Amino acid sequence: AQTIHQWPVAEIKAVGSPLSLGCTIKGKSSPNLYWYWQATGGTLQQLFYSITVGQVESVVQLNLSASRPKDDQFILSTEKLLLSHSGFYLCAWRGTGRNSGNTLYFGEGSRLIVV
Amino acid sequence: AQSVTQPDARVTVSEGASLQLRCKYSYSGTPYLFWYVQYQRQGLQLLLKYYSGDPVVQGVNGFEAEFSKSDSSFHLRKASVHWSDSAVYFCAASMCGGYKVVFGSGTRLLVSP
Numbered sequence: 001a002q003t004i005h006q007w008p009v010a011e012i013k014a015v016g017s018p019l020s021l022g023c024t025i026k027g028k029s030s031p032n033l034y035w036y037w038q039a040t041g042g043t044l045q046q047l048f049y050s051i052t053v054g055q056v057e058s059v060v061q062l063n064l065s066a067s068r069p070k071d072d073q074f075i076l077s078t079e080k081l082l083l084s085h086s087g088f089y090l091c092a093w094r095g096t097g098r099n100s101g102n103t104l105y106f107g108e109g110s111r112l113i114v115v
Numbered sequence: 116a117q118s119v120t121q122p123d124a125r126v127t128v129s130e131g132a133s134l135q136l137r138c139k140y141s142y143s144g145t146p147y148l149f150w151y152v153q154y155q156r157q158g159l160q161l162l163l164k165y166y167s168g169d170p171v172v173q174g175v176n177g178f179e180a181e182f183s184k185s186d187s188s189f190h191l192r193k194a195s196v197h198w199s200d201s202a203v204y205f206c207a208a209s210m211c212g213g214y215k216v217v218f219g220s221g222t223r224l225l226v227s228p
Contacts (some may be wrong), residue, residue: 032214034216042220042221043205043218043219043220043221044159044205044218046215046216046217049214051214057214059215090158090159092159094216102147102209102211102216103147103149103161103164104149104159104161104207104216105161106151106158106159106160107158108157108158109156109157109158111156
């Protein structure tokens with residue numbers, strides 16, 4: 001069975017400080033991976049997706065970047081945090097083919113508070 | 116542009132009552148359609164999905180949804196809600212072969228005793 005793990009669970013960071021959020025998926029080879037951002041009480045905004053190692057496509061940047069250094073790892077980062085970066089960050093892998101129906105499977109999320 | 120609309124930001128129902136959460140989509144073809152649930156401070160969990168076939172699809176925990184092509188809708192239903200169903204429910208859509216998955220704004224469900 002596939003498992004997806006995000007780290008850290010929560011962070012409180014200062015404006016202008018760097019950030020790195022991680023996501024690891026096990027049990028699925030060459031997964032399509034996604035990063036979503038959710039403002040408090042809000043909808044999900046797709047940020048990035050990656051279909052293979054070293055390849056990342058941006059949907060909405062929000063002064064963030066993403067990298068895929070390994071097949072099972074997806075990293076979200078920025079060198080300088082803004083107050084507007086606060087929220088809930090969700091990583092997901094996407095099933096392919098008719099059986100999985102292009103379904104997104106989410107991790108537990110990382111909560112970020114920028115002060 | 117592709118979009119998903121959930122017109123009801125909040126819904127309150129009594130425990131044991133029936134439930135319908137509304138979802139409308141705007142796509143040029145028939146997309147994959149999903150309902151997810153998000154409990155407090157957690158990730159999203161899949162309730163059910165639809166692509167083709169029987170327009171009524173069954174999901175987990177007694178939830179079902181009905182696809183209507185004529186109405187461009189995918190409404191979620193449950194015959195009898197439980198207090199543990201209180202959560203935020205998201206409708207989502209994506210096109211086959213596409214990489215963008217669009218979510219609605221969510222509906223917060225409160226089940227009162």
